[in-house]
Amino acid sequence: MTTRRTFIQQAAVIATAGSAIVSREVPAATNRKPDGTPSEQHQAMSILSNTVTFPQNYGLGGVGPGNGWHTNTNEQIDQTLQAAWEAGVRYYDTSPFYGYGLSERRFGHFLFEKDRAEYLLSTKIGRIFEADPTFEPGSAGLWKGPLNFKFRYDYTADGVRRSLEDSLQRLGLSSIDIVFVHDLSPDNGDLGDRWTEQFDVAAKGAFPTLTKMREEGIIKGWGLGVNRPQPILKTLEVADPDVMLVAIQYTLFEHEDALKNLFPAMAAKKVKAIIGGPLNGGFAAGLDRWNYGPGLPKDMVEKRNRIKAVADQYNVSLSTVALQFAVQHPVVAAVIPGASRPEQVKENVQSFHTDVPAALWKTLKDEQLIHPDSPVGT
Template identity: 55%
Template sequence: MTTESAPTTQGNWAKQHLPEIGLGGVAIGNEFEYVSDEAAEQTLEAAWKAGVRYYDVSPWYGLGLAERRYGYFLHNQKRDEYFISSKVGKLLRASKHNKGAEYYPHAHSPNDVIFDYTADGVRRSIEDSLQRLGIDSLDIVFVHDLSPDNKLLPTDWQEQFAIAEKGAFPELSKLRDEGIIKGWGLGVNCPEPILKSIDVADPDVFLLASQYSLIDHEYALKNVFPKVRERNIALVMGSNLNAGFLSGSDRYNYDQKKPIKPEYLEKRDKLQAIARQFDVDLRTASLQFALFPDVAVSVIPGARTPEQVTENVASLTVQIPDGFWQALKEQQLIDAEAPTTRMKP
């Protein structure tokens, strides 16, 4: 498919059905720190009680741990009462000599990762995910981390993309057309594969991770949004707190070892100062900001405690003064064209 092809209408499913807030699965997969099975269960229960009905997970999160935990909770719920997305591209294989401790030291997984963006790999990945989850279907499938920032790929990301173009992409379209899934797209931290996939395939919903936050959003606003809008593609917004950075953590996005850029720390300080001036919680503002664009359908902040998940849900109901957003624009902390009110998809 080329850019001259007719715009897809499949994105309308996500726009019509996905709730505005979901629960991301990274923290429950023990990426940042140890979370017990009991604590994970309590967080999932709190999410359900708070009205969360969209759950995003991946084989990668905890190398199977997050999917097992989600499944332990969700298999007791009626399947037609919630939506779930998982990811393909990374198959798990148990081994006595695995690298689980290297990738996820807090997850205690016995698995290694095998990158596979072929059609057969997609089918195998979905089947494996359904077994770990203990459910019979996925709503959305994201092709995971097929991106220039993924240093674990066995070859250059564009070589892997070419494999997906011939394998994963048409297979996922086939699964969608057969009614096995509702939609598919990419779940990536960089814009290049998103823009490239629109030119060669017919995705209908992307997980736009680490690309639209109060810290960094200009490229997505001016380059990604117009193209997905033209093709009627929906966006699930991920890592809008930059993996907790905007709520006060000492990491930026997902690399805990990489030093945080001084300009990001300086910008956070300025954002926090204005937030204090207007008595606004910066986490609340960050989540609302990510949901304002008309192409955004859901935000999926992660949570490792019941308190975090209920606070995230409550954040969408808070009324933030217009003056706060105006002050951010006046001090050039957010782009002048960035939406500061909810624009329905």
């Protein structure tokens, strides 16, 4: 196993070395049953590259451990992570941005004594954090509780190295499996129209550096973690990522653009998708919240009511329908709903093991509540 010191030393060499982006063939996606096990026709794991496999087609997102939307005690998050582990979850996604380091610290505390070979871990780069106990992000922000840090954006090669060094320190672990370039997207209010300028920086800095890290075996794969398709499509043109964290773009409520445009482009390059925000910020679980901000779109509330009425006919929960919808696309390697309580984890895992009747999907298509080409119920 790569030690933390070796990881940092190798990353430093790579960050200062020029590297060409090398294309390579990636095995095609595998299909799985709703319980996460391979189908009879496809017995292999869901392979992203020669070195990355997903232990199952679901995982745990890290917004909750970062005090997203509300504060959570260390004990509560530890119990939540323990519930996930006991339920068999072995893929965990976090980020320095989630709680300004808090999510990584909490994941690291829990995973510290686990066998490193038993789980897959992803985090993100793009922001460098500096201690500042006077920093106040404002009450309208996503992250609650004391933050104690401020940040600056850095998508350069050196920024990758610094960010990963800091993440390893917060995690207290020796390695990171997958690295996502975070929030390099037009919906990032800090960047605005300048996101394309930062994209050019990443194309010359972060992207080739992460590719080289993968080739050297320091990481197993990389991609983008964004809420919009434009940066993903641009990255497919200029780099060779392995997997994209496609957040709030392929959900039960909004999926047509990803279905018709984004996923075909990713499939053509043999790049897989991890679905973040599959419940649209808890909206599919019945919360009065849509994605990451305030306000509920009236058309989505109406759509939720209609889909729930169909789900009720078949005695299936709305959140189960949402998670099963997201996981069935062949481009999708894993779906990572978040959780901040043990019962949420247990419910989500149970949803992935629930057999949704084909008639339910047919009804949703007949009533034009999901796209007719959605690969569900087959």
